[in-house]
Amino acid sequence: MSSSYQALKPARPDLDSAGLPYSPDYGDIYHAAQGSLAQARHVFLAGNSLPGRWAGRERFVVCETGFGLGGNFLALWQAWRADPSRCRRLHVVSLEAHPFTREGLLAMWRASLAPELQDLAAQLHAQWPDPLPGLHRLEFEGGALTLTLGFGQALELAPRLEARVDAYFFDGFSPARNPEMWSPHLFRRLARMAAPDATLATWCSAGHVRRAMEDAGFLVERKPGLHGKRHMVAGVRRTLRTPGKARLPQAHGGPRxxxxxxxxxxxxxxxxxxxxxxxxxxxxxxxxxxxxxxxQGHTAAACVPLIARDDNPRARLARAGNLRTWARWSALAGDAAPLRCGALQMQRLEGRAGDPRDALAALDFPADWVRWMEQDEASECAGLHLSQGGVYFASGMLVRPxxxxxxxxxxxxxxxxxxxxxxxxxxxxxxxxxxxxxxxxxxxxxxxxxxxxxxxxxxxxxxxxxxxxxxxxxVQATGGAIASWPSGRLAGGPSCVLGAEGYVLPALAGRCVLGSTYEEDKTTWTQTARRLAIAEKMPAMLADAGLATTDGAEDWWGGDWAGWRALVPxxxxxxxxxxxxxxxxxxxxxxxxxxxxxxxxxxxxxxxxxxxxxxxxxxxxxxxxx
CATH class of the missing domain: 3.50.50.60 (FAD/NAD(P)-binding domain)
Incomplete structure (x- = not known):
């Protein structure tokens, strides 16, 4: 397994004796006794001179450490919404090592969230992602407000972020409980993204934390803290130079x-x-x-993520693409929207090293997103008698190109x-x-x-x-072709995407798309050859010989389509x-x-x-x- 990969451990919802949201893993509360809204307004908004600083701007970017229950984000959203001089677009990037599940987040909000934030929280909850490592982009207010959640260890994620930050919300459990979140290394890695006029704010006023912020390029000062706490800290970027190699995204300056x-x-x-x-x-x-x-004629295609034991770049990109496909296109009208039917990936006969169950155990992804199904359960899920079990992705999709x-x-x-x-x-x-x-x-x-x-x-x-x-x-081209069978020839067709040597898709208009070929030279393949190559892949998935056979199949083949794939090594x-x-x-x-x-x-x-x-x-x- 890659040395950088760490399985996510979701937060455990709990309350302390005073009824405050509490982390049993860190032995600390999530926000001050006065409530998350009061803390967010006094420390993070006022400490960064918000909402005033974003007035009239095209965009404003906030970076937060420790998303927790989302109190700071919800307070920021509320303030932005209420400000007639707000920036046109507000972007928030927030890191969280232990995200709550949807159920856990809802339980904690019921116990602690300010009533005036409930409506915004409901919108956040509707988009809340599965606890999967990496970046998750959420959009609100017609895309004018974005939240980019980074799930994973802050020290690992910070150097991987690309942003131009106008304000920092440094939050998290106390330095005594979670020293990594207040380390000089983290502040330096985040400060490389600071815009020339960037500011920061935090509730923590410990001397070593202030010195670490100063070493990262900020001029900081103590200010009066929230009721009952003597001090908080606010700061501004001290120089035009940031530690390390600054790579700040710049908007295109010409015509759009x-x-x-x-x-x-x-x-x-x-x-x-x-x-x-x-x-x-x-x-x-x-x-x-x-x-x-x-x-045209490509009646159906599948969008399925993949897993790798080391969560390598290809697996991470496939996961990110799958998540973004649904987030961006699921609201399209009618047949343009993807159909989230799930996907069952069975092992290929050759060329697939290792048992996918080992990868699943190492990754420890949520079972609601991906899990192993034995043959009987897989067959029940697919609605067909399958030849083997496989990895089931609940987020697998079918699209109509x-x-x-x-x-x-x-x-x-x-x-x-x-x-x-x-x-x-x-x-x-x-x-x-x-x-x-x-x-x-x-x-x-x-x-x-x-x-x-x-x-x-x-x-x-x-x-x-x-x-x-x-x-x-x-870049090189490889040909590929699909065809289709009547769904009745496949006992009505699978309920989910099936994949192994080839694939079978759920029925559309009474036909199931089957695929596909890999052709170095598309011009040399006849339609008959393509159909035969596709049919030969069916027994790896379908245990019923009557379904997998191609005997007498000439009359029920159809839906042929061929195209090119562009590939690089x-x-x-x-x-x-x-x-x-x-x-x-x-x-x-x-x-x-x-x-x-x-x-x-x-x-x-x-x-x-x-x-x-x-x-x-x-x-x-x-x-x-x-």
């Missing part, structure tokens, strides 16, 4: 217009994420993308140019997409390449050398700014996870362009850069 090349999952996710933030986006693709484009892509690209602010791009040019008006005759098809201040294997050749024409984007230069996506090219980005090599990574990729790029805290950790961003 984007040129997206490619209208598949990556392009649609990108355009939608930008349009949600008020950008004007032009998508250029030779196909009629609002009718599904190249995915044409409907999903059409809905994303029909969002206000997105227009489509149906044409093939032959060249790209950068000039005073930004980026131009040109056809073979040199005619300008569309322009945008920012260029985003999402055209799979075609992205690299087009960027090369701008003079970009191969060593500038070594991962992008290795290591099977991680390629996502990030294109080196040496101004205002140019690329999102490609999503492989078989196009619909699993599209929403996440769109929000990563859009957040970068908007100067928001990023919804993905720095080490993962480094792993997927071009």
């Amino acid at each position: 217009t984007a040129l997206v090349i490619g209208g598949g999952p990556a392009g649609a996710g990108m355009a939608h994420a930008l349009a949600l933030r008020g950008w004007q986006v032009t998508v250029v693709d030779p196909m009629a993308v609002r009718d599904g484009g190249v995915h 044409p409907q999903l892509l059409g809905a994303l690209l029909a969002f206000p602010g997105i227009r489509h140019v149906q044409a093939s791009v032959a060249a790209l040019r950068h000039g005073t008006d930004g980026w131009q997409a040109q056809d073979a005759a040199g005619q300008v098809l569309a322009v945008g201040a920012v260029l985003i390449m999402t055209s799979a294997v075609a992205s690299w050749p087009l960027l090369q024409q701008t003079g970009l050398p191969a060593d500038a984007a070594p991962r992008l230069a290795t 290591g099977r991680l996506p390629v996502l990030g700014p294109v080196p040496q090219l101004p205002d140019a980005w690329v999102a490609t090599a999503f492989g078989s996870r196009g619909f699993s990574w599209a929403a996440l990729a769109g929000d990563v790029v859009a957040a970068s362009l908007e100067g928001e805290p990023l919804p993905l950790e720095r080490d993962l961003l480094e792993a997927i850069r071009p």
Whole structure:
């Protein structure tokens, strides 16, 4: 197991003898006896001169250590909501090593939350994530308020954050109970994100804590504490220099217009994420993308996370993508919304090392999110007689590509140019997409390449050398095909996504999609060969020989569709700014996870362009850069 991985241990709800929220693991209370709202207002809001400091700003970013019961966040939200001079967008990043479960959070609120915060708390509870390690992006007020929760040890998460912080809320259990939360190392790691006018506040006035904050680059002073406590501490950034290498996200300074090349999952996710933030986006693709484009006829696809014993980057990205897919697209209308049906991943016959039960034990993820099912339980869950048990992901989803892509690209602010791009040019008006005759098809201040294997050749024409984007230069195409059987041929079809050597999806319109092939050269595969390759994968999942057989199957095959996957070695996506090219980005090599990574990729790029805290950790961003 990776030395950096630590399984999350959720907080245990409890109250002390005075009825205050209490942690039996740390032997300390969560907030002052006067209540979390009074403490938040006196210490964290007033200590950071809020709400006054955000007046008239486009955005304001708060970083908090110790989310706990969310009292500071709810008080901040309430103050922002009530302020007519508030910033247009408020972003909060909060770290929590021991998040409460949904049930635990609700129980503690019933005992301690101020009545005036109940309505806001209900909105937070409705989006509260499972206790899974990593970053979780929540959005409120139509996206004007975001909460990025970092679940894990603060010292591990702090260097992985990407944000430009205007105010710090340093909270947590007392230094005697939890010294790591008040260590010089943590303050230095967080201070690298400080904006030039950043401020801080904390209830803790211990001398060694003040000195650690000063060493991190802040000028601090003691102020009167909340009733009954002599002192609290407030501070301001002392110099323009922060410890370590400062990497502060900067919002795009030019016109908020984007040129997206490619209208598949990556392009649609990108355009939608930008349009949600008020950008004007032009998508250029030779196909009629609002009718599904190249995915016309691709009736169903699966979005399923994966696990690895060491929780490696691919597993973390798959989990982050799965969570973001649901958060971003679940509210779409009708058939455009993903169907959360669950997914059962069975072991492949070859090439899969280790027992997944060992990984599940090591990861210790919540059983509500992922767990092992033995053969009998798995068969009952799927509604079919299966050949083996497997790993069950409750968050597994089915999407309908044409409907999903059409809905994303029909969002206000997105227009489509149906044409093939032959060249790209950068000039005073930004980026131009040109056809073979040199005619300008569309322009945008920012260029985003999402055209799979075609992205690299087009960027090369701008003079970009191969060593500038070594991962992008290795993108290759692999063909893939699906087909379908009548659901009656599969006893009505599975209730959840089934995966092993291949996959079977729940029935849509009386047919189950089966997949898929992996073709080095798509042109050499006949329809018959593809169907045979798919059918050969069925016995690894279906124990009923009558269901798995292909005898006499000619009459019930249908729904054939074939496309290309873009891949690079290591099977991680390629996502990030294109080196040496101004205002140019690329999102490609999503492989078989196009619909699993599209929403996440769109929000990563859009957040970068908007100067928001990023919804993905720095080490993962480094792993997927071009």
